[in-house]
Amino acid sequence: MLNQAYHLLKESNLRITPQRKAILEILYNCRGHHLEAENIYELLTATASNKRVGLATVYRTMELFEKIGIVSKLSMENSSARYELIMYDKLHHHLICLKCGQLVELDDRIAEEFKNRILEDKGFEVANKSMKIYGYCSSCKR
Amino acid sequence: MLNQAYHLLKESNLRITPQRKAILEILYNCRGHHLEAENIYELLTATASNKRVGLATVYRTMELFEKIGIVSKLSMENSSARYELIMYDKLHHHLICLKCGQLVELDDRIAEEFKNRILEDKGFEVANKSMKIYGYCSSCKR
DNA sequence: TTTATTGCAAATACTTTGCAATACT
DNA sequence: AGTATTGCAAAGTATTTGCAATAAA
Numbered sequence: 001m002l003n004q005a006y007h008l009l010k011e012s013n014l015r016i017t018p019q020r021k022a023i024l025e026i027l028y029n030c031r032g033h034h035l036e037a038e039n040i041y042e043l044l045t046a047t048a049s050n051k052r053v054g055l056a057t058v059y060r061t062m063e064l065f066e067k068i069g070i071v072s073k074l075s076m077e078n079s080s081a082r083y084e085l086i087m088y089d090k091l092h093h094h095l096i097c098l099k100c101g102q103l104v105e106l107d108d109r110i111a112e113e114f115k116n117r118i119l120e121d122k123g124f125e126v127a128n129k130s131m132k133i134y135g136y137c138s139s140c141k142r
Numbered sequence: 143m144l145n146q147a148y149h150l151l152k153e154s155n156l157r158i159t160p161q162r163k164a165i166l167e168i169l170y171n172c173r174g175h176h177l178e179a180e181n182i183y184e185l186l187t188a189t190a191s192n193k194r195v196g197l198a199t200v201y202r203t204m205e206l207f208e209k210i211g212i213v214s215k216l217s218m219e220n221s222s223a224r225y226e227l228i229m230y231d232k233l234h235h236h237l238i239c240l241k242c243g244q245l246v247e248l249d250d251r252i253a254e255e256f257k258n259r260i261l262e263d264k265g266f267e268v269a270n271k272s273m274k275i276y277g278y279c280s281s282c283k284r
Numbered sequence: 285t286t287t288a289t290t291g292c293a294a295a296t297a298c299t300t301t302g303c304a305a306t307a308c309t
Numbered sequence: 310a311g312t313a314t315t316g317c318a319a320a321g322t323a324t325t326t327g328c329a330a331t332a333a334a
Contacts (some may be wrong), residue, residue: 015313037299054316057301075219080298095266107263113302114256122247123280124237131275139266157288157333178326196291201324222323 002028005070008023019053023061027071027085034103045119071139074103074132099140104138105133117131144170147212154210161186161195166201169213176216176224176245179204202251216245216274235273241282248273 009016022125027035031039035043035129037058045069065071069128082103093111095104115126133138135141144166151158169177177185179200186195202226207213216236221243235253237246238263240243257268277283 013313017308017314019315052316056300056317057315060314061298077217095260095264096266097266101223104264104266105269106260110259110263113259114252117252117255118237118275119250121252122237122246123283124239124246124275124277125283126237126275126277127240130274133260133266133268133273135266135268140266141265155288157334159289159333161290194291198288198292198325202289205325 005065008068008070014068018051019057020061022047022053023058023065024085027065030083031087032041034068034084036080036082038080042082077134092135095135095137096134097137097140098134099136102137102140104137106133147207150210150212156206156210160193161199162203164189164195165200165207166227169207169225173227173229176226178222178224180222182225219276232241235275237277237279238274239279239282240276241278244279244282246279 005024008018009020020126022044023040026040030043030138037055040062041053041055041058044058062071064074066073066083070086071083076082076096079101093106096102097104097108106116111131118124118126147159147166151162156208165182168246172185177195182204183195183200186200188255200266204213204215208215208225212228216226216230218224218238224245232251235248236249238244239246253273260266260268
């Protein structure tokens with residue numbers, strides 16, 4: 001899993017630094033969660049084994065990881081963006097609860113169907129993992 | 143159309159100020175477009191007939207208008223939010239082109255169908271006018 | 285008159301950038 | 310050795326807020 005990431009870095013002449021390793025590890029350990037840059041930063045400094053890593057480095061690294069396709073970024077309406085390691089078996093879209101902020105993953109089959117309908121109708125090609133659908137989750141809706 | 147807005151303001155004990163009138167007029171004249179606060183601000187100062195209106199007032203007014211339901215806010219990934227007057231015959235969702243930034247309106251019937259599928263599947267209730275779907279418009283996709 | 289609203293400037297929140305120092309390869 | 314990367318602090322962008330002045334009701 002992480003080996004693939006190292007491979008992708010090398011392929012692009014990007015260096016494997018302790019910071020990048022540490023961030024990758026955090027992303028992997030938190031897979032399934034959606035972390036803010038700040039969260040990653042805190043986890044980095046909490047880990048005694050690591051020397052100080054700057055928040056700017058976290059942002060730079062996330063941008064880089066997004067670019068080489070190992071992380072997906074989820075921009076939120078009213079708070080910081082969240083990041084997650086892309087698991088290649090699962091390129092999901094998200095349902096976001098306006099009340100509690102919970103992220104629910106949208107069923108891939110439903111998404112696929114919808115994307116095709118849009119493509120037919122408007123010739124618009126929906127990007128992968130990009131849909132963010134706001135509303136109320138089953139516990140928060142009245 | 144705008145009378146209804148005035149009515150809603152009065153109903154909530156909110157005052158009808160020249161600034162609010164001017165902003166409403168701009169929104170109405172630009173209906174169909176999606177304006178940034180900055181755009182509205184520029185249009186306000188361009189109109190010779192109006193005295194200076196602060197950008198903060200534009201933001202405050204948009205927040206207010208959104209709250210009383212006459213404006214819908216569209217938060218963008220990498221730029222300022224855009225606002226538009228809600229036309230009650232048309233509560234649409236949006237397709238946003240990642241390349242050129244163009245906003246395309248999503249067909250209501252397709253949206254409705256999709257919302258129902260999500261509700262069935264996850265019990266998640268999609269909010270009105272809230273879907274922002276990123277991808278590539280017919281001219282930008284390769 | 286009373287209190288909502290305004291403009292301005294300062295503050296905030298999140299993210300990006302310049303730069304000299306550091307460390308991969 | 311050569312250059313990508315880092316940390317830090319400063320800058321940037323979009324938006325919000327405090328406050329005294331103004332104006333709608």
